Amino acid sequence: MIHTVGTDIVHVPSLAEQLSDRASAFAAQTFTHAELAYAQGASSGQPAQHLAARFAAKEATLKALDHAAALRQIDAPALAMTTIEVLRDERGRPLLALHGEASRFAESLGVERAQLSLSHDGDYAVAFVTIALTG
Numbered sequence: 104m105i106h107t108v109g110t111d112i113v114h115v116p117s118l119a120e121q122l123s124d125r126a127s128a129f130a131a132q133t134f135t136h137a138e139l140a141y142a143q144g145a146s147s148g149q150p151a152q153h154l155a156a157r158f159a160a161k162e163a164t165l166k167a168l169d170h171a172a173a174l175r176q177i178d179a180p181a182l183a184m185t186t187i188e189v190l191r192d193e194r195g196r197p198l199l200a201l202h203g204e205a206s207r208f209a210e211s212l213g214v215e216r217a218q219l220s221l222s223h224d225g226d227y228a229v230a231f232v233t234i235a236l237t238g
């Protein structure tokens with residue numbers, strides 16, 4: 104089994120500013136309905152920190168997939184952010200779900216499993232992704 108990793112850090116106030124621009128399509132182009140609903144309803148009362156972590160997760164996933172593409176010597180396609188989704192299990196652990204083009208690309212790379220960890224504190228949110236590829 105081969106593993107690749109990706110990580111990303113996001114400044115929460117900068118993301119909040121992008122989200123607050125009502126003329127911008129940023130939120131709809133970046134987050135799924137489920138991600139927006141979770142962030143809006145989270146008990147923290149700070150939706151931007153949850154969305155910043157999810158944005159970091161999407162970028163970290165792109166990095167891990169790009170490393171995998173380099174190993175396989177395949178060109179990585181441009182992926183829409185909404186094709187990479189962060190879901191939660193019954194205990195609140197984050198899960199990665201790939202859709203559409205991201206799912207097809209992962210299949211072409213031989214991705215067996217993708218794992219994600221998130222953290223946020225104050226002004227920053229981080230994500231760490233590992234991808235396991237068939238050998």
Ligand SMILES: CC(C)(COP(=O)(O)OP(=O)(O)OC[C@H]1O[C@@H](n2cnc3c(N)ncnc32)[C@H](O)[C@@H]1OP(=O)(O)O)[C@@H](O)C(=O)NCCC(=O)NCCS
Nearest residue numbers: 145152153154156157191194195196197220221222223224
């Ligand atoms: C898991 C736990 C320690 C995280 O503590 P924390 O410092 O508040 O977490 P952070 O602020 O760094 O990160 C928050 C992210 O952790 C993730 N998370 C939450 N519960 C998690 C869990 N049980 N396992 C892994 N990740 C978890 C979520 O993605 C969350 O972000 P989100 O709400 O935006 O999705 C805390 O939720 C906890 O004590 N849970 C109950 C007990 C438990 O599950 N213990 C693990 C035993 S091995």
